Amino acid sequence: MNVVDRLVPGVTTVTLNARYYALHGLIAAEARKRNLGITAAQDLLRRAEVVVGAVSTQHYQRHHAAHEAISRPHAYDVILPKVRKGGVDIGALAAPKVYAQPNWGFWPAYRGSEMLLRIVTRANEIAPGERFDHAAVRAGLDGVLGLVNERTLDTDTLDTNAELCVCGSVDSPDGAWLAELFSSPGADSNATRAGVRRQTLRMIARVVQLTEVRRVTRDISRFVAYDPVAFDDDVLAGIDLTAEWRGLVLRNASTTAWRGLWAWLVNSIEGLTTRADLSDRFAAALPSVTTKNFQDGLPSTLTDTGRPAPAEHDPDLAATATPLWSLSVLLLGARRARELTGHELHGFQGHDPEDILEELAPTWLADRLDDWADRPLRDFARWLTMIMIDRSQRLALAKARPDPKNGTLKIPTRVHTRDELVFRDSTETAGAAALRWDQLAGILAGMGVLARDEDVWTLGPRGDLLV
Structure with a gap:
């Protein structure tokens, strides 16, 4: 797991959607702008997550195909019944321990990754980091701030604001910023976290070009570890981390x-x-x-x-x-x-x-x-x-x-x-340790770097960042 952590910096087993990285940065910037205290900042963040979750849940129900490569929003099962009834009470869902147990909502699952990526600050307070692009994120997610203070979100409002769905970052300015941040063009050295992440991303992008990938971890693992093409391909052979990933597999x-x-x-x-x-x-x-x-x-x-x-x-x-x-x-x-x-x-x-x-x-x-x-x-x-x-x-x-x-x-x-x-005193479960490739693929799909067509993974509209 230590090796996995080093080879996939910025992604964990619980970071599921690209758009939450941008959303948390936006709320950090807004909390700093308004000079909010901890309690008020927590409330703003939870309300914002409920807004994105409700819009995404509605859009997922109406346009399932757009979410083929992207994970469902956090707290989907909690929000879905409210969406189906036609009215989402933001305050009720955003109350502590309702849609999420932690006071900071789902931010704790992302914060370590967001600090590493410098989207948010390393300080104990909530604040934007030096790599956060406020203009790009506001352009893609500004509508969230316009809805957080609403009492309820009815069906028409959810449909009208569909661009705030977790799938919206595929072609939005915040998704473009995040794609650049993750792919780090020019940082190919494995001496830096950005370079390590780029090599891993380039390896995955190349594999989906060379072979049919339906189940990310299963298919990429076997291809990288054993397939002769993975050894002979000039691109993969030129990425030092391909061999290291092979050993890890x-x-x-x-x-x-x-x-x-x-x-x-x-x-x-x-x-x-x-x-x-x-x-x-x-x-x-x-x-x-x-x-x-x-x-x-x-x-x-x-x-x-x-x-x-x-x-x-x-x-x-x-x-x-x-x-x-x-x-x-x-x-x-x-x-x-x-x-x-x-x-x-x-x-x-x-x-x-x-x-x-x-x-x-x-x-x-x-x-x-x-x-x-x-x-x-x-x-x-x-x-x-x-x-x-x-x-x-x-x-x-x-x-x-x-x-x-x-x-x-x-x-x-x-x-x-x-x-x-x-x-x-209880039974034990088994299973493989996560390589985080499934989570990584879903995040890359959320920012348009990867895509999935008829269950087969391909490069997305921003895939040229890794070619």
Whole structure:
């Protein structure tokens, strides 16, 4: 996740729409202009978000095709019933903890990104940043300030102000400003955040030109990691971060495998279970071979030309049950830790020496596999189960905090241990760690850099910024 954060500066898993970046900058500028106190600024911001949310919800209902590549507005499910009734009470929805729980509405989800982009200031007060283009944003969103003080928004008003919809930034002045800010023409060096972001954006733009992308993360990941075209294309080869992203995609496979294996182990706990019983369940799901023999039977991680092979997506491997599949992918990742070099290796293992050798990291696992090479795979699985349980407890204790209400220590964990017994208080979920490409694609679509036609992603009207 640290590598993802570095390679996609300005975007997180909860920044969903381009227009909110501009809207928050506008409200910051207006609050500074009016010299508003914190409470008044919060109220103005919440009312503005409700206006944009209501207009966008109405437009989404009437013109769904215009939103094909763009996420629905925040609080859509809360605002929709009001829109359908024909009247949105701005004050009622904008009240604290109604359409959004935080006092600042949905701004907390965006503020870190907006500060990094210098749309808003880094100070504790709400104020516009040095990269905020007031004229461009007012030209696109000035209508918001004309509606925030209305009591209600009826259907006609929502339709009349459709240009304020989250999809409106595709061809509006605020969208053009944001597209320039995100794409940062001329900043191609990976020594700056702007340059890193531009390289990532250029890579994604080039991929949608070279192959059919329907599901962003799935299709771009497989293309960048394994497709020969991704290695041979001059544009992609000229972007240093393409190789780093390739390494990160391969590492994400290992992360997904750890999550899947841990979820399977946790959900295998039934009432009070001994550590030995839980480790035996893992062992029983594996073949009776040595650890080395099992490794040797895994798919090749390199092609004949020495490039990464799609071993993680081998059909026979995909057909196996969760514990066997997870362990197989983890062992493939351990093998890759000794095969990858250069930028690919940097993306795969990160740049922090402590993380590279961290427990459960691919390099750590590769070293442990050497120790277990001639010993039974099932015994290795039993040992690994103990490692995972102990690690989960250490991490939980590291995150433990006293409850300010009653002073008791809150330990964030589903798994609890008592000597040799383990039990859980809820089920565990699995899944891949987010590369943020889906969020990034939606934001780029909102500013007209990308688009989607019949479920296929393409360059948008402002895509030339990345060509």
